[in-house]
Ligand SMILES: O=C(CO)[C@@H](O)[C@H](O)[C@H](O)COP(=O)(O)O
């Protein structure tokens with residue numbers, strides 16, 4: 001039997017995992033995701049980085065685990081706070097654990113039938129993402145929102161239906177307050 005080597009790695013203050021695979025998502029990678037298309041086009045001139053992911057991933061095998069930090073930058077498109085694309089897992093029954101490290105935000109979760117839930121997150125919050133729920137994180141603060149995700153190595157990402165339909169709820173700023181409101185464009 002060949003055994004894999006154990007690994008201990010320290011997450012840096014800024015959320016970087018040394019040696020991890022880095023993925024960068026700019027605003028241009030999120031075309032069609034935000035409600036306010038005019039605000040999107042305007043901000044696209046600067047094309048800011050919306051988030052970075054630092055992932056330590058294994059072969060897609062049952063029983064193994066991946067982990068990744070996400071650094072989700074503060075910002076808004078119109079009233080809507082910056083968020084990650086959001087996805088179901090390709091193996092839809094694979095669950096996940098998130099652990100918030102820095103900053104402020106939360107997670108939108110949604111069943112395949114479109115039942116949406118909002119879970120606020122601050123440093124120290126653990127979120128359990130049950131099997132079958134799509135999930136998207138949102139930065140509602142004014143500093144980077146940094147969290148760790150731990151997920152089965154064979155979970156995979158299925159972005160299609162969220163890209164097409166979005167979430168039934170939006171997280172917006174209204175009169176200086178964070179509000180979770182119904183998505184007017186949502187169709188069952
Ligand atoms: O949920 C997971 C892995 O299953 C996270 O590591 C996200 O992949 C990351 O926060 C970026 O979000 P997405 O762009 O993948 O939605």
Ligand SMILES: [Fe+2]
Pocket residue numbers: 087089096135151
């Ligand atoms: Fe996930």
